[in-house]
Amino acid sequence: MDVLAELTGSIGSVGYGLAAIGPGIGVGIVWAAYIQATARQPESAGLTRTYAFLGFALSEALALIGFVVPFVFGT
Amino acid sequence: MDVLAELTGSIGSVGYGLAAIGPGIGVGIVWAAYIQATARQPESAGLTRTYAFLGFALSEALALIGFVVPFVFGT
Amino acid sequence: MDVLAELTGSIGSVGYGLAAIGPGIGVGIVWAAYIQATARQPESAGLTRTYAFLGFALSEALALIGFVVPFVFGT
Numbered sequence: 347m348d349v350l351a352e353l354t355g356s357i358g359s360v361g362y363g364l365a366a367i368g369p370g371i372g373v374g375i376v377w378a379a380y381i382q383a384t385a386r387q388p389e390s391a392g393l394t395r396t397y398a399f400l401g402f403a404l405s406e407a408l409a410l411i412g413f414v415v416p417f418v419f420g421t
Numbered sequence: 422m423d424v425l426a427e428l429t430g431s432i433g434s435v436g437y438g439l440a441a442i443g444p445g446i447g448v449g450i451v452w453a454a455y456i457q458a459t460a461r462q463p464e465s466a467g468l469t470r471t472y473a474f475l476g477f478a479l480s481e482a483l484a485l486i487g488f489v490v491p492f493v494f495g496t
Numbered sequence: 497m498d499v500l501a502e503l504t505g506s507i508g509s510v511g512y513g514l515a516a517i518g519p520g521i522g523v524g525i526v527w528a529a530y531i532q533a534t535a536r537q538p539e540s541a542g543l544t545r546t547y548a549f550l551g552f553a554l555s556e557a558l559a560l561i562g563f564v565v566p567f568v569f570g571t
Binding site: 426427428429430431432433434435436437438439441442443444445446447448449450451452453454455456457459460461463466473477481484488491496 | 502503504505506507508510511512513514515517518519520521522523524525526528529530532533534536537540543544547548550551552554555558559561562565566569570571
């Protein structure tokens with residue numbers, strides 16, 4: 347029996363983990379900017395809310411794609 | 422029996438570890454922004470609290486997904 | 497038995513090590529923000545202290561989960 351290493355699990359987990367690094371930081375940066383902008387100019391909250399959710403969603407999408415990728419390439 | 426390295430454990434642990442890097446930083450950035458915004462404009466604390474918790478939760482979720490992912494792809 | 501590399505131990509250690517990177521930075525960012533906010537507006541120290549501890553705990557938790565994860569996935 348050839349055992350390469352007594353490790354178990356799918357490398358897809360590592361792929362998702364790497365894919366989540368950037369979005370985890372990016373989502374935090376987007377909301378941090380929205381919090382500071384709203385605190386300084388409360389009347390702008392409605393105007394920038396659209397872009398806060400847009401920026402968050404576009405950043406988060408990269409991590410969610412990382413979740414789907416192993417199914418495409420084979421788990 | 423050919424053993425490449427006498428390592429044990431599941432690679433899922435590495436997956437979670439990587440997935441926790443981004444959210445660990447992102448959550449810190451969100452709360453840092455809320456602390457600074459509240460210190461400067463205390464009257465905005467109620468207005469931005471919603472977004473502080475929202476941003477924290479959305480960033481933290483990526484790490485928690487990283488905890489679930491190995492169960493999906495196989496531990 | 498052919499051993500290619502004389503590595504021993506569990507990959508869970510690597511998982512925890514990776515999981516500690518983000519929270520290590522995130523906790524530092526939270527306290528740095530609290531220090532600067534308190535230095536600038538000393539009267540806000542009581543108001544923001546709650547969120548400093550909250551942000552610190554929520555970020556630190558990700559590293560502590562990384563400590564538990566290998567027991568769940570197999571050490």
